Amino acid sequence: MNFWPIMLATLAKDIRLEWRSKDALNAMLFFSLLVVVIFVFSFDPLAEESRHIVGGLVWVAFLFAAVVALNQTWARELRNQVLDGYRVSPAPATALFVAKALGNFIFVSVLEALMAPLFVVFYNLHVLGPAWQLIPVALLGTWALVVNGTFFAAMSLRTRSRELMLPLLLFPVSIPAVVAMVAATTNILTGENSAHFYIVLLLTYDVVFTTACLGLFETVLQAE
Amino acid sequence: MGCRTEPNTACGLNPRASLNRRKCGAVPAAPRLLAPSCAPSARLLLQKVTKTHRFSAVLRGQTNPRGALLLVTNPPTVPTGAPIVVVNGLIKQFGRFAALRGVTTEFGAGKFYAILGDNGAGKTTLLRGLAGLAHPTRGTISILGKTPQEACRDLGYMAHPSLLYDEMSGMENLRYVARLYGIAGDERCQQVIRAVGLDADLGRPVGQYSQGMRQRMSLARAILHDPTILLLDEPFSNVDVHSAREMAGLLKHMRDAGKTIFVVTHQASLLEGVADEFIWMQAGQIVNRTAQLDPLPPPAEKA
Numbered sequence: 001m002n003f004w005p006i007m008l009a010t011l012a013k014d015i016r017l018e019w020r021s022k023d024a025l026n027a028m029l030f031f032s033l034l035v036v037v038i039f040v041f042s043f044d045p046l047a048e049e050s051r052h053i054v055g056g057l058v059w060v061a062f063l064f065a066a067v068v069a070l071n072q073t074w075a076r077e078l079r080n081q082v083l084d085g086y087r088v089s090p091a092p093a094t095a096l097f098v099a100k101a102l103g104n105f106i107f108v109s110v111l112e113a114l115m116a117p118l119f120v121v122f123y124n125l126h127v128l129g130p131a132w133q134l135i136p137v138a139l140l141g142t143w144a145l146v147v148n149g150t151f152f153a154a155m156s157l158r159t160r161s162r163e164l165m166l167p168l169l170l171f172p173v174s175i176p177a178v179v180a181m182v183a184a185t186t187n188i189l190t191g192e193n194s195a196h197f198y199i200v201l202l203l204t205y206d207v208v209f210t211t212a213c214l215g216l217f218e219t220v221l222q223a224e
Numbered sequence: 225m226g227c228r229t230e231p232n233t234a235c236g237l238n239p240r241a242s243l244n245r246r247k248c249g250a251v252p253a254a255p256r257l258l259a260p261s262c263a264p265s266a267r268l269l270l271q272k273v274t275k276t277h278r279f280s281a282v283l284r285g286q287t288n289p290r291g292a293l294l295l296v297t298n299p300p301t302v303p304t305g306a307p308i309v310v311v312n313g314l315i316k317q318f319g320r321f322a323a324l325r326g327v328t329t330e331f332g333a334g335k336f337y338a339i340l341g342d343n344g345a346g347k348t349t350l351l352r353g354l355a356g357l358a359h360p361t362r363g364t365i366s367i368l369g370k371t372p373q374e375a376c377r378d379l380g381y382m383a384h385p386s387l388l389y390d391e392m393s394g395m396e397n398l399r400y401v402a403r404l405y406g407i408a409g410d411e412r413c414q415q416v417i418r419a420v421g422l423d424a425d426l427g428r429p430v431g432q433y434s435q436g437m438r439q440r441m442s443l444a445r446a447i448l449h450d451p452t453i454l455l456l457d458e459p460f461s462n463v464d465v466h467s468a469r470e471m472a473g474l475l476k477h478m479r480d481a482g483k484t485i486f487v488v489t490h491q492a493s494l495l496e497g498v499a500d501e502f503i504w505m506q507a508g509q510i511v512n513r514t515a516q517l518d519p520l521p522p523p524a525e526k527a
Contacts, residue, residue: 002406009403013389013396020391020429076389085387085445088355089404090376224359 006091010099017076018107024069028111031068035061036115040122050123055185058119059178063145066108067167070149073100073107074157083157086221093218097150101213104146112138128191137184137195140202144177147206151213154220177205302368304334308453308484309354314363316349316508323349325508326363331486333452336479338495338517339488341505347488348384350505351455354486355381367453377405380451384458386442390431394441395424398448405449416444421470435462443471447478454478454485460494472498492517 018024039057043049077083086096119125127134149170156165184198302308309331316324324346331337339347352358353365356372356379367375381387388397398413407413414424420440430438443459454475460468468491476498479485487495492502496517504512512518 005403005406009400013392013400016396017389017391079390080388081383081385082387082389084357084381084383085401086404087357088376088379088381089401090406091404222359224357 003092003095007095007099007102010096011102014073014099014103015106018073018103023076024072024107025110027068027072028065028107029114032061032065032111032115033118035064036118036122046124050125051128051189052186054119054123054125055182055189057123058115058185059141059181061115062108062112062142063171063174063178065111066104066142066145066149067170069104069107069111070146070153070170071163071166073104073150074153075162078157083221093221094214096221097154097214097217100154101143101147101150104150105142108142108146109138112142125189127189129188129195130191131188133188133195133199134185136199137181137188137202140199140206141177141181141184143206144181144202144209145174147210147213148173148177151217151220154217158223173209177202180205302333302452304482305332307331308333308368310364310366311350311353312364312366314350314353314365315361316346316353316358317361323508324353327508327510328363329503329510329513331484333484334479334482335500336476336485336495336498337487337501337503338492338499339486339503339505340490340492345505346508347505348457349508351381351457351486351488354453355379355455357381375453377449378452380446380449380454382442382446382454382456382459384461386430386438387445388430388438388441391429393427393429394422394433394444395426397430397441398445401445401448407449412448416448417441419447419474420444421467436464436467439463440467440471443474452483454483456485456487458488458490460489460491465494468494 035057043053077086149166152169152173153162153166156162156169159165180198180201184195184202187193187195187198307330311327311329311331314324314327315322323344327346327350339350341347349358353360354367354372356376365372368378372379388394389400392400394417395410395413398417399410402408402410402413417424420443422437422440422444430441433441439459439462443456446454446456456475459471459475463471472494475485475487479500487499489495495502499517500515502514502517503510504514504518
C-alpha cells in the first residue's frame, strides 16, 4: 500500500479531530500553565538563577504535558474500536505510527510556541548564548518525547491503567533525551558552554529510537 | 455505454422536502433506469434493490459519471459453493478460557451464513478470527487460500461497535476509510452511503446519529471497498424491525451478486428465508449447521 497518502490522510484526520474536540491541546495548555505559575511562586528566581534552572523546568513541563496529549490521541482510537478498523485494512502500520507521531509533534510544538513567551516573561529570561540553537534543541527534543511517547502509548493502550503505564514506560527511556535537552537549553541560556554535543546526542537518540519504534510498531499494533 | 440515471437534482422534491430529508438523513425514492450493458449480477442487484424497499433510493447514487453501476464493482471469481473459507482445528484461548475449542469447517463462496448461539458461545471470536483480529492459539484459517491478514482486501468487517469516529460526519469517516483502501475520490463513498439508505450530504457528526443510522453507516463502511466476504457482527442490534429487514434485504442482494456473507446475530428470525445456512455454536464449537432455522439448537457435544 502507498505509505504517503495513508499517512497524510491519518494525520489530517487526527488534526481535524483535535481541532474539533481540543481535548489534548486544552489539557496540555492548562497543565503547562499551572507548572509555570506554581514554580514562579515557589522559587521567585532572579534572572541569573532562572537561566540555570529554567531549562529543566521547561522540559519537565513539556514532558508531563506531552503525556497528556499522547494518552488522548490513542484513547480516541479505542472509542468505537476504530483501531480495529485500521487493523483489518491493508494500510501499513508504519503510516499510522508516523501520522500519530507527527500529529503529537505538531500539538506539542504548538504548546511550546504558546508557552515559550510565558517562560520568558515569568522567569525574566535573557539568552546569553546563541539563541538560534534553541530551535534545533526544541525540534529534536520534542521529537524525542513524542516518538517514544507515541510508541509506548500504543503499547499501553490495552492495559487496564494506561494513564499510569505510559509515564512508567516512557520516563526511564526518555532520561538520556531529557538530560541532553536540559543541558543544551541551560548551556544556550547561560552561554557558558557549547550545546553542540548535546544537539548531536539528541539527533542520535532520535534516529535510533525512531528506527526502533518503526520496526516494532507493527507487532504492537497487531497484538491483542 | 452504461447504466443511465437521472441527475441527483432531478428528484422532484421541493426545497422544504429536501431540507426535511437532509435533517432526518433519509433519502427519497429514486427512478429505475438501467442500461442493457450492465453486468448481469449488477443488473440483478439493481432490480431487486429497486423492487423491495426504500433502499431503492440508492439507485440515484449507484452510477458513476459514465453510468456504470458500482455498488458491486468486484464480481467474485470463486464459483458459488466452492470453499472460500477453510477453518482447521481452530482454538482460541484467552488466558485459561477457551473461546473456540477446535473448530473445523468450510464455508462456500456466494453463500449467506447466519452464526447463532448463546452469549459466550464463541461467535464473535470466530468472526474476529476470520477478520484477522484474533490470532489463533492453535489451528489455521484460510481465506481464498491466504491468511486473514493477507486476504484483508477481500474482507469487509462490521463489528458490534461502529468503528467510526464520533466527531466526524459519515462522509468524512468513509472518506478516511477509502484512503486506507486506496480508493480515490468521493463517488464510491456517496454510493455506499446511499446504498444503506442515508444521505451522503448529512453533515452531522456520527456521534449525533441514532443507533440505527450508526449501524447503517457502519455497514456502509464494511462494504465500501466492495469486499468478496462480509463479516458482520450483530448488524441488527438496536435497529428497529423495519430497518433491520431492509438491511437484511440489502445483504441478501449482495449475496445474490456473489458475495459471501457471515452474520452473527441473536435475531435469527430476521434472516429466515435470507440465510443459506444457520450455524449453531455452543461452548466454542460449531454444534450444527442447518438450512432452516430450527426453533432450538441441538445440545452441545462433549469434546
